[in-house]
Amino acid sequence: MTFQNEIINWYNQNKRDLPWRHTNDAYIIWLSEIILQQTRVEQGLPYFNRFLENFPTVSDFAMASEAKVLKLWQGLGYYSRGRNMHATAQIVMSEFNGQFPTLHDDLLKLKGIGEYTAAAISSFSSGEARAVVDGNVFRVLARYYGIDTPINAPNGKKQFFTLANELMFNENPALYNQAIMEFGAMQCKPKSPACERCPLNQTCYAFNHNLVKDLPVKLGKAEKKHRFFNYFICTQGDQILVRERQAGDIWQHLYDFPSLETQLRPNWMDADFDLKVKDYFGLNSEFTLISYKKHILTHQIIHIQFFELKNYIFNFSKQRELNWVSFKKLDELPQPKVIHDFLEDHFKNKLE
Numbered sequence: 001m002t003f004q005n006e007i008i009n010w011y012n013q014n015k016r017d018l019p020w021r022h023t024n025d026a027y028i029i030w031l032s033e034i035i036l037q038q039t040r041v042e043q044g045l046p047y048f049n050r051f052l053e054n055f056p057t058v059s060d061f062a063m064a065s066e067a068k069v070l071k072l073w074q075g076l077g078y079y080s081r082g083r084n085m086h087a088t089a090q091i092v093m094s095e096f097n098g099q100f101p102t103l104h105d106d107l108l109k110l111k112g113i114g115e116y117t118a119a120a121i122s123s124f125s126s127g128e129a130r131a132v133v134d135g136n137v138f139r140v141l142a143r144y145y146g147i148d149t150p151i152n153a154p155n156g157k158k159q160f161f162t163l164a165n166e167l168m169f170n171e172n173p174a175l176y177n178q179a180i181m182e183f184g185a186m187q188c189k190p191k192s193p194a195c196e197r198c199p200l201n202q203t204c205y206a207f208n209h210n211l212v213k214d215l216p217v218k219l220g221k222a223e224k225k226h227r228f229f230n231y232f233i234c235t236q237g238d239q240i241l242v243r244e245r246q247a248g249d250i251w252q253h254l255y256d257f258p259s260l261e262t263q264l265r266p267n268w269m270d271a272d273f274d275l276k277v278k279d280y281f282g283l284n285s286e287f288t289l290i291s292y293k294k295h296i297l298t299h300q301i302i303h304i305q306f307f308e309l310k311n312y313i314f315n316f317s318k319q320r321e322l323n324w325v326s327f328k329k330l331d332e333l334p335q336p337k338v339i340h341d342f343l344e345d346h347f348k349n350k351l352e
Contacts, residue, residue, distance in 0.1 A: 136184025
């Protein structure tokens with residue numbers, strides 16, 4: 001039996017029952033693909049269901065506010081992808097007459113859709129013979145064929161994409177693509193793969209040469225940048241002072257609190273930090289540490305201190321990104337996950 005047939009046979013016996021596998025609607029497939037780029041199926045499924053419930057059609061998505069899209073996206077990270085989804089829905093309405101494209105080359109014209117996503121949508125919606133190469137596919141091909149070229153190097157990507165397209169099962173591209181992706185996710189897992197029960201183990205290079213733990217090869221990532229945010233919590237009655245983050249940094253158009261960023265994590269009782277706070281919030285300002293949190297992003301590690309602030313002064317005419325909102329209203333606004341978690345921990349009774 002060929003590699004492709006073994007993979008498909010395994011899939012037919014072991015595949016998970018997932019909602020986007022029961023449709024060839026390109027819009028629904030697009031939703032699932034973008035969301036699952038961010039997370040595992042188990043974590044992404046509730047997001048997929050919420051998006052489809054709120055935006056059953058691409059027209060509903062296009063007409064939504066960006067704030068609502070980002071609120072539903074909250075917790076997935078990479079918020080630019082949520083914004084790109086919103087822009088894509090609007091492009092589909094204006095340039096494709098509201099019909100989500102199903103062809104690979106048309107899909108590449110949409111914002112936030114690259115080679116992998118275009119191949120997946122075109123394959124699953126219209127049966128176009130395009131190889132889908134995600135992390136699962138990289139892993140299966142690297143191990144089975146014994147390829148040690150780094151998967152995140154330009155020559156590695158080219159090598160794997162060429163091989164994947166040569167292996168394409170043209171009789172049913174959608175079935176084969178789903179099968180090899182699922183095989184990588186469930187059978188040929190990154191850690192502790194079930195090699196002894198694998199239908200390909202007799203011909204798998206990595207298994208037969210004791211290289212399963214060594215493949216695929218990936219170039220080391222650059223060291224993450226450390227940043228130090230100091231948030232100041234100001235409340236009056238049922239209101240809290242928030243800031244809408246602007247373009248040019250992480251969490252664009254999400255809401256957090258007035259803040260100072262420092263080069264290092266300051267000792268909050270240090271005289272220099274006290275001067276910085278008073279310079280920014282007024283000479284009579286007083287602050288008390290509430291909590292500390294380390295928040296890990298893909299390329300950055302954010303060290304966050306939360307302070308209660310009293311006797312402060314703000315110039316709202318100059319700091320237009322600051323606004324008083326009710327706790328109920330804040331719960332409707334998109335926030336970074338670390339802010340959402342802080343509010344749940346410290347103001348849950350006011351959010352209800």
